[in-house]
Amino acid sequence: MKRGLIWFTEDLRVDDNETLCKAILENDEVVPVYFMDHLLEKPWLGIGRVGPQRKEFLLQALQSLKKELVARGGDLLVVEGSSLTHLPLLCKQFGIRKVYTKKQVGSEEKFRQNVLRKEVLALGIDFETYSTSTLYHPEDLPFSVRDIPLLFTKFRKLAEKECKVREPFNAPERLAVPIFDSNIPSFGASRTPEWMVGGELEAMKRLKHFVWESKALLSYKETRDQLDGLDYSSKFSAWLSHGCISPRRIYQEIKIFEREFKANESTYWLVFELLWRDFFRFSFKKYPTAYFQRKGLHEQAPFEYFDSEKFEQWKLGKTKESLINAGMNELRETGFVSNRMRQILASYWVYGLEQDWRFGAAWFEYCLVDYDVASNWGNWAYIAGVGNDNRGGRIFNIQKQEEYFDKTEAYRKRWANHSG
Numbered sequence: 001m002k003r004g005l006i007w008f009t010e011d012l013r014v015d016d017n018e019t020l021c022k023a024i025l026e027n028d029e030v031v032p033v034y035f036m037d038h039l040l041e042k043p044w045l046g047i048g049r050v051g052p053q054r055k056e057f058l059l060q061a062l063q064s065l066k067k068e069l070v071a072r073g074g075d076l077l078v079v080e081g082s083s084l085t086h087l088p089l090l091c092k093q094f095g096i097r098k099v100y101t102k103k104q105v106g107s108e109e110k111f112r113q114n115v116l117r118k119e120v121l122a123l124g125i126d127f128e129t130y131s132t133s134t135l136y137h138p139e140d141l142p143f144s145v146r147d148i149p150l151l152f153t154k155f156r157k158l159a160e161k162e163c164k165v166r167e168p169f170n171a172p173e174r175l176a177v178p179i180f181d182s183n184i185p186s187f188g189a190s191r192t193p194e195w196m197v198g199g200e201l202e203a204m205k206r207l208k209h210f211v212w213e214s215k216a217l218l219s220y221k222e223t224r225d226q227l228d229g230l231d232y233s234s235k236f237s238a239w240l241s242h243g244c245i246s247p248r249r250i251y252q253e254i255k256i257f258e259r260e261f262k263a264n265e266s267t268y269w270l271v272f273e274l275l276w277r278d279f280f281r282f283s284f285k286k287y288p289t290a291y292f293q294r295k296g297l298h299e300q301a302p303f304e305y306f307d308s309e310k311f312e313q314w315k316l317g318k319t320k321e322s323l324i325n326a327g328m329n330e331l332r333e334t335g336f337v338s339n340r341m342r343q344i345l346a347s348y349w350v351y352g353l354e355q356d357w358r359f360g361a362a363w364f365e366y367c368l369v370d371y372d373v374a375s376n377w378g379n380w381a382y383i384a385g386v387g388n389d390n391r392g393g394r395i396f397n398i399q400k401q402e403e404y405f406d407k408t409e410a411y412r413k414r415w416a417n418h419s420g
């Protein structure tokens with residue numbers, strides 16, 4: 001009997017999941033496992049790592065994955081402890097011959113994966129990783145990831161010219177698993193927006209809505225900078241970050257829409273934004289630890305101060321700027337803010353309050369449901385002027401932003417006076 005172990009991480013789906021497909025193909029039985037590694041991570045810079053909204057979304061995503069696996073004759077084993085302790089034990093318990101998992105980009109996650117790879121190989125068990133979270137497969141890039149350009153535009157032009165997006169894998173029809181206990185722990189409810197429910201089914205529903213039902217995709221380029229509302233942007237991020245949907249599946253849907261209905265600048269622009277996501281992920285492979293340093297990818301760092309009182313005021317929406325307070329209230333309460341608001345909040349922390357940018361990034365890490373190591377730290381470093389850019393940082397003038405994006409003050413009124 002050949003048995004493989006599928007170690008799920010940020011790929012909580014059955015659709016377009018090469019890791020899962022390969023494991024099923026090569027084995028008689030598989031053991032699909034998820035470890036609660038992220039919930040066990042120690043605070044960084046004194047800030048916790050996973051807030052209540054992301055925990056809830058994760059739980060929903062796990063329940064959904066379990067349902068999909070059960071419907072195919074399988075199941076999901078959710079282990080509340082760390083992979084470092086439990087993965088080797090499970091390999092022994094189930095007589096595993098090979099471990100299948102997604103390639104990691106974050107330095108902590110990579111470290112964990114490498115430690116386990118060595119340990120498992122020493123037991124005589126194979127260990128294979130797959131790149132399943134980007135639009136372009138890293139092997140298809142016209143350069144090695146070590147030579148990725150510093151600037152997005154150069155990366156995009158080279159990639160668009162030379163690469164093709166691979167076809168997504170279809171979800172497997174059946175899988176066989178040995179018997180195990182499969183309870184998913186509960187974390188208690190939070191105040192996420194109604195539309196933000198974890199899981200593959202919800203991700204597919206949102207894709208269908210944004211592309212076909214509302215056709216909001218057709219005006220995405222014009223609306224994407226708004227602060228408030230459901231359809232001004234895709235809202236795919238939390239599902240992408242947890243791997244409930246793959247960027248290739250989104251791409252394929254956009255291409256079908258373009259063929260059958262209409263293609264315009266907006267339909268292209270969503271792909272363009274997915275390339276930003278790819279860009280940060282590939283850049284992280286090149287610089288696995290630099291994005292967490294104050295200097296980032298550059299020689300000179302911006303402000304090095306950290307004033308805990310200013311941090312509390314910023315976190316709790318108690319600064320002298322009503323737009324910042326509204327954004328911080330929305331972020332803390334829902335785990336989401338628009339891209340424009342993220343830029344404004346980050347710029348204010350770095351240039352308005354003149355603080356070490358990494359504390360701001362760590363707070364976003366705690367709050368965001370769509371937290372993604374590469375997109376969060378990459379964007380923060382970019383705004384702080386130490387990331388993938390040569391032009392210095394990005395300073396957003398708050399009064400101008402209010403005038404452009406919140407003229408009627410609707411956003412500020414909606415999120416004013418929220419308690420901490």
Ligand SMILES: Cc1cc2nc3c(=O)[nH]c(=O)nc-3n(C[C@H](O)[C@H](O)[C@H](O)COP(=O)(O)OP(=O)(O)OC[C@H]3O[C@@H](n4cnc5c(N)ncnc54)[C@H](O)[C@@H]3O)c2cc1C
Pocket residue numbers: 224233234235236237238240241270273274276277280337338339340342343346364368370371372373375376377379380383
């Ligand atoms: C300071 C800061 C921190 C951020 N932290 C995160 C994070 O932790 N996780 C995260 O997914 N995004 C992050 N972003 C990027 C972006 O703000 C969100 O992806 C976007 O707001 C999510 O909403 P949406 O899905 O409706 O995006 P849309 O505008 O509909 O974009 C579609 C998809 O493209 C990708 N994308 C769009 N913009 C960016 C970008 N600038 N960088 C990378 N990918 C992008 C996302 O996957 C997004 O879901 C951050 C941006 C800033 C300025």
